Structure formats: C-alpha cells, structure tokens
Amino acid sequence: MAGMLAILIGVVLLGGAGLLYVEYRQESDVLREAAIGAVAAVGADPRRDPARTLERLTRWVYDNQGFAKNSRYFLSPRFGPTPLQVLESGGDCADKSRLLAAMLDELGIPSTLVMLYAPDYTRPTHTVVETRLPGFRAVADPVFDIVFPDGVGGLLGVSQLKQQPERFAARIHALAAERGPASKVAFYPTELESYRWPRTINWERMPATRVLGSVLGWFVSQPDLLTRPRLLAEPKLLVSVALFWPGLVCVGLGWLLLR
Numbered sequence: 001m002a003g004m005l006a007i008l009i010g011v012v013l014l015g016g017a018g019l020l021y022v023e024y025r026q027e028s029d030v031l032r033e034a035a036i037g038a039v040a041a042v043g044a045d046p047r048r049d050p051a052r053t054l055e056r057l058t059r060w061v062y063d064n065q066g067f068a069k070n071s072r073y074f075l076s077p078r079f080g081p082t083p084l085q086v087l088e089s090g091g092d093c094a095d096k097s098r099l100l101a102a103m104l105d106e107l108g109i110p111s112t113l114v115m116l117y118a119p120d121y122t123r124p125t126h127t128v129v130e131t132r133l134p135g136f137r138a139v140a141d142p143v144f145d146i147v148f149p150d151g152v153g154g155l156l157g158v159s160q161l162k163q164q165p166e167r168f169a170a171r172i173h174a175l176a177a178e179r180g181p182a183s184k185v186a187f188y189p190t191e192l193e194s195y196r197w198p199r200t201i202n203w204e205r206m207p208a209t210r211v212l213g214s215v216l217g218w219f220v221s222q223p224d225l226l227t228r229p230r231l232l233a234e235p236k237l238l239v240s241v242a243l244f245w246p247g248l249v250c251v252g253l254g255w256l257l258l259r
Contacts, residue, residue, distance in 0.1 A: 002254075002257050003253075003254040003255070003256075003257030003258035004254065004258070005254070006250045006251070006253045006254030006257060007250065007251055007254030007255065007258075008254075009247075009250045010246075010247045010248065010249070010250030010251035010252075010253075010254060011247070011251065012247070013243045013244070013246055013247030013250060014243070014244065014247035014248065014251065016240075016243045016247075017240045017241070017243035017244035017247060018240075020236050020237075020239055020240035020243070021236075021237070021240040023236055024234065024236040024237045024240060027082060027083070027084040027236070028102070028106060030084055030087070031083055031084065031087065031099075031102050031103050031106050032103075032106035032107070034060075034087060034103065035057060035103040035104075035106050035107050036107070038056055038057055038060040038103075039053050039056050039057065039107070041056075042056050044056050046107040046108055046109055047108065050109050050131060050133055050136050050138075051136070051138060051147075051154065051155050053104075053107060053109065054104070054109070054131055054138055054140050054147060054155070055140075055147050057100060057103055057104060057107075057140075058100060058140040058141070058142050058145060058146070058147060059145050061096050061099055061100045061103070061142040062096070062142050062143065062144070062145035063145075064087065064090065064099075065086075065087075065088070065089055065090025065091075066089075066090040067090060067091070067092060067096075067143060068090065068091070068092065069091060069092045069095065070085060070086055070089050070090065070091035070092070070095045072085040072089060073085075073235070074235040074236055074239075075235065075239065079235035079238070079239075080094070080095070080098070080235065081095055081098070081235075082234070082235055082236060083098055083099045083101075083102035083103075083233070083234065086098055086099040087099055092143065093126050093127045093128070093141075093142075093143040094113075094127040096142040096143050097113050097127045097128055097129045097142060097143075098113065098233045099142070100129045100140060100142045101113055101129050101230070101233060102230075102233070102234070104129070104131065105230060109131055109133060110131070110132045110133065110227070111129050111130060111131045111132055112129070112130055112132055112200050112227040112228040113127055113128075113129060113200065113228050113233060114127070114128050114129065114130050114139070114158055114198050114199070114200050114225075115127050115198065115199050115200070115202070116128065116193050116194065116195060116197065116198055117197040117198070117199055118192075118197070119196070119197060124199075124202075125189075125192050125193045126141075126143075126193045128140065128141045128142075129141075129142065130157055130158050130200075131157075132227050136154075136155075137157030137158070137159070138154075138155035138156065138157055139155070139156060139157055139158055139161060139195075143184075144175075144184055144185045144188055145184075145185070146171065146172075146175065146185065148161060148167065148168070148171050149171075158195060158198050158225065159225070161195035162195050162196055162198060165194055165195065165196055168190075168194060168195055169190060172185065172188050172190055176188070198224070198225065199224045199225070200224065200225050200226055200227065200228040201213075201223075201224065201226060201228055203216075203223060203224065
C-alpha cells in the first residue's frame, strides 16, 4: 500500500513538472521569436556580433511597455513575473533585466543578472544584465538603455566598471548630454547607484547560503559574481525542477517498497 501511494504521489509530481516545463518551453518560443525579430530589424547576427545584438536587445526591452513594477506573478509574488509576463506588461529594473537575460539566452548568448548594492550590502539599489560569453563580458541596463563602450570597439563588463568607476559616471553624463535633459538617463540616480558593490547572488541572505558562499570562496576568487542560474529568474522552470526530483524519488522509493 505504501509503495503504491509513493508511486502515485511521484507520478502526480512528475506530471506537474512535465506540464510546467512544456509551458516554460512554449513561453521561451515566444521570447525567441521576439528576440529574433528585434535583432533582424538591424541586421545583427548574435553569433558573429554579440555586442551589436546586446545593444539592440537592450534598446528593444527599454522601449517595450512601461517601467512600473510588474504586479503579475506565477504561483506566488515571491517568484515574481515570468519573462513573458514582463514582455507583455513591462516592469522595473529587475523585471526588464529578467526579460533581457531570457531573450539573450534564447539567442545563444549566456548572461546573468547582476544586482548593484549600497556600500553596506544591505539592499540592492538596481539590477542589470551581464553577458557571459568567452572573451565577451558586457553590461547592459535595459531600464535606462545603457551599454558601456570601452573606447576600442568593445563593451565594458562589471569587473571593469567596478575597477574604473569614473567610466560609469562619464558614460551617464555623456548619454544625458546626448539624449537631452528630459531623457530618462538624465535622471539616473548616480548618487545612489554604482558598480562598486555588484553581486549576482546574495550569499548573505540566509545562514545556509552564507556557509555555501564561504565554501565557494575557497575555490573561486569572486563567489559574489558567479553566473546566476537561469532557473532563479524563470519561475515555471524553477517550480518544474522542484517538482521533478521529489517526484523521481517517490517513484523510486515506491518501486523499492513493492519489490
């Protein structure tokens, strides 16, 4: 009896995981089509010219919908909106960065969300995206439509902006002058935000993650800047994975009990 019950629970969990994964892939297809259309409009090739692709998608996400915090969510407000919900309704820096990262991933350009913190690391003040291709790390801010040219044909990444904060300030001032005093970037809160204290993952959030972050520090030089797993920004994928493994365990346990 116990074995059959375990198998039944496992099948239900695995079925839920499968349905959510199918929904996740269907939504990903919509994001891919939007991303392909956006870069095709300017003739960018994601594989040959990731810098131009990043600039185009950043502008596209900036122009898409509004900038108010997206109130939609999947299952719980704690998960936040899915990238598709951001595509449909817009959002703030965390929301639009989530969308930009998902669209880049659909074009084969891996990336990570990066939170910019206040000096005491108690709270994030802004969220941006950094691409993580070999030899190409570049920051994009889809709420202000900003990338950071390095002056020699490339783009700057988080580590470079952290080490050279004057380049961040210079870029903001240059864009404000270029776009005009009424532009959104002209109101960038440079007194509150910078790239001096970036994090992709807040290891200090809980005691368990604090220990994990300390252990990782023995093996990597900057655990705070490790690539953030995509499923943390994909609510349906996250829940699908969370259901799959317990479901698999239940089925396996039930099979053993029935032997």
